[in-house]
Amino acid sequence: MASYKVFIVGHEGTTGLRIHERLSDRKDIELLATADEDRKNIEAIKAVAKNADIVFLCLPDAASKEIMAAIGDLSCKVIDTSTAFRTDADWAYGFPELGESYKTAIATEKHIANPGCHASGMIACIAPLVKSGLVPTDYPFTVTSLTGYSGGGKKMISQYESEPKDYFLYAPRQYGLGQQHKHLPEVQHMCGLSEAPIFMPIVDDYYSGMEVTVGIHSRLCQNPISIATVQHTLEEFYKDSVIVNVAPFDENSNSGMLNANQMSNTDSMKIHVTGNDDRIMVHAIFDNLGKGASGAAVQCMNIALGLPEETGLELG
């Protein structure tokens, strides 16, 4: 069996650890690392990257940019999980479900930007509807996104898991209030929207899992749409995907509740359509550390190596 050399920079962080977990048991992967004391030493990182087929960068934006300046010319493929390169035309965008050209770019380009967690949910719900012409590109979208606290990385995890915990951390907290959330540019770009959505991210007191909800008023579309057309469009768009699945719309779809942690610990994404023909909601449920980060990054690596995209992933 071919053995690929993979180097995870930031392997002790939240995203890096999950990638490490996904790869450490694989017989086709040999994991490379610097000595522990050199994990932030650019020269040591560059020396290991020279021997790697794939380098994952699981770092804050500034560190990703600094390391790319040092390793960008090497022959290794780089998958960056930060926000730094997601709208850069020289980078493939790591959401292969968007279409064959995205999948080909992931397979052939040297540098792949892994999507943001909230962005993955927004794009999964909005792009099929806009690309099919069902919803106009200037539609005034409003999006709510619930996320577990691991979405904020090690710092937020320790804030939520320290004892005693601040009183305010027991309740959901809305943020991104100034409408400048760092995921909005990639959403607007990948969905081809003329305006960014109003975006309401909410972090709550559970470890991981996301539910991103997009609302659509049928009357605001050029031709009024229905639940059935939205459901059909999404089913068609994702019919070949093993990772993104669309739940059927039936008599039970509007009863009960959707749980933001129901896909936690998986690398899959489940899309639900709810509401009625006047006011339609599309929900994407997944793990911020799965399809929202590490799972998506491993999916991209598999495609880049010419392997089945779900190799080593936890399908839910």
Ligand SMILES: NC(=O)C1=CN([C@@H]2O[C@H](COP(=O)(O)OP(=O)(O)OC[C@H]3O[C@@H](n4cnc5c(N)ncnc54)[C@H](OP(=O)(O)O)[C@@H]3O)[C@@H](O)[C@H]2O)C=CC1
């Ligand atoms: N958590 C999530 O759900 C998601 C995160 N992301 C993105 O993934 C990236 C990583 O995030 P996350 O794992 O959550 O963050 P963490 O804070 O959990 O981990 C980041 C890791 O990077 C290390 N690091 C920082 N600077 C350097 C450097 N210069 N060289 C080498 N290592 C360095 C840190 O080391 P130290 O521990 O010493 O600080 C830390 O271990 C970020 O860009 C984030 O926005 C993307 C999607 C979802």
Ligand SMILES: CC(=O)N[C@@H](CCC(=O)OP(=O)(O)O)C(=O)O
């Ligand atoms: C709870 C929380 O703070 N979540 C982070 C999302 C982390 C992430 O996915 O950011 P990137 O992928 O763009 O690096 C936030 O909303 O900024």
